Amino acid sequence: xxxxxxxxxxxxxxxxxxxxxxxxxxxxxxxxxxxxxxxxxxxxxxxxxxxxxxxxxxxxxxxxxxxxxxxxxxxxxxxxxxxxxxxxxxxxxxxxxxxxxxxxxxxxxxxxxxxxx
Amino acid sequence: xxxxxxxxxxxxxxxxxxxxxxxxxxxxxxxxxxxxxxxxxxxxxxxxxxxxxxxxxxxxxxxxxxxxxxxxxxxxxxxxxxxxxxxxxxxxxxxxxxxxxxxxxxxxxxxx
Numbered sequence: 225x226x227x228x229x230x231x232x233x234x235x236x237x238x239x240x241x242x243x244x245x246x247x248x249x250x251x252x253x254x255x256x257x258x259x260x261x262x263x264x265x266x267x268x269x270x271x272x273x274x275x276x277x278x279x280x281x282x283x284x285x286x287x288x289x290x291x292x293x294x295x296x297x298x299x300x301x302x303x304x305x306x307x308x309x310x311x312x313x314x315x316x317x318x319x320x321x322x323x324x325x326x327x328x329x330x331x332x333x334x335x336x337x338x339x340x341x
Numbered sequence: 342x343x344x345x346x347x348x349x350x351x352x353x354x355x356x357x358x359x360x361x362x363x364x365x366x367x368x369x370x371x372x373x374x375x376x377x378x379x380x381x382x383x384x385x386x387x388x389x390x391x392x393x394x395x396x397x398x399x400x401x402x403x404x405x406x407x408x409x410x411x412x413x414x415x416x417x418x419x420x421x422x423x424x425x426x427x428x429x430x431x432x433x434x435x436x437x438x439x440x441x442x443x444x445x446x447x448x449x450x451x452x453x
Contacts, residue, residue, distance in 0.1 A: 266443035328439040332384030
C-alpha cells in the first residue's frame with residue numbers, strides 16, 4: 225500500500241489476555257517506530273527498529289511489552305497479561321532511516337485502538 | 342524521557358487570525374524540530390520542520406521560529422482557517438538517532 229498500515233484498527237480485550245498489533249510500513253522504509261498515545265496526550269515513544277534490530281527500546285514500559293521485526297519490514301507489538309492502563313492508541317510510523325540529507329520524517333499509520341476491560 | 346514542554350493545551354482563534362503554539366526543551370542533544378498535525382482518528386502528519394542552525398522557516402501560512410539560546414521554538418499559523426482545526430504536536434529528535442520525543446499537544450479550533 226501507499227501508506228503505513230496497522231491492524232487491527234480496534235481491539236477490545238479482557239484484562240490478563242495477550243494481544244498482538246501489526247504494522248506494515250511504507251515499502252523501502254528501513255526505520256520503524258512504535259508510539260503509544262493516550263487520550264489528550266502526545267505520542268509516547270516505545271521502540272524503534274533500524275532494519276531487523278531494535279535500535280532503541282528504552283520506551284517499552286515493562287517486560288510485558290515486546291516488539292519484533294524479523295524480516296526488516298512488518299513489525300508486531302506484543303503485549304502480555306494486558307492491564308487496563310494499557311488502553312491507548314498504538315501508533316506505528318516508518319521512515320527512510322539514517323544517512324545523507326534524509327531527515328528521517330516519520331510517516332504514521334492511523335493507529336490501533338486498544339481497550340482493555 | 343527527555344521532555345518537550347508544549348503550550349497552550351488548547352487554543353481558539355477567529356478565522357483569519359494568527360495561531361501561536363510554543364514549545365521548550367532542555368536537551369541540547371536535540372538536532373531536529375518538526376511540527377505534526379493530527380486530525381481525529383488519524384495519525385500525525387508532518388507539517389513543517391526546522392534545524393537549530395536556522396532561526397526561522399516559512400512554508401506558506403506556517404512559520405517556525407527557533408531560539409537556540411532560549412531552547413524554545415514556536416509554530417505560527419497565519420490567516421488561520423477552519424480547516425486548520427486539529428491537534429498540533431511539536432517534537433524533537435535526538436542527534437545521531439531517529440528517536441523523536443513529542444510534546445503533549447495543542448488542540449486548535451478556528452472559528453468560522
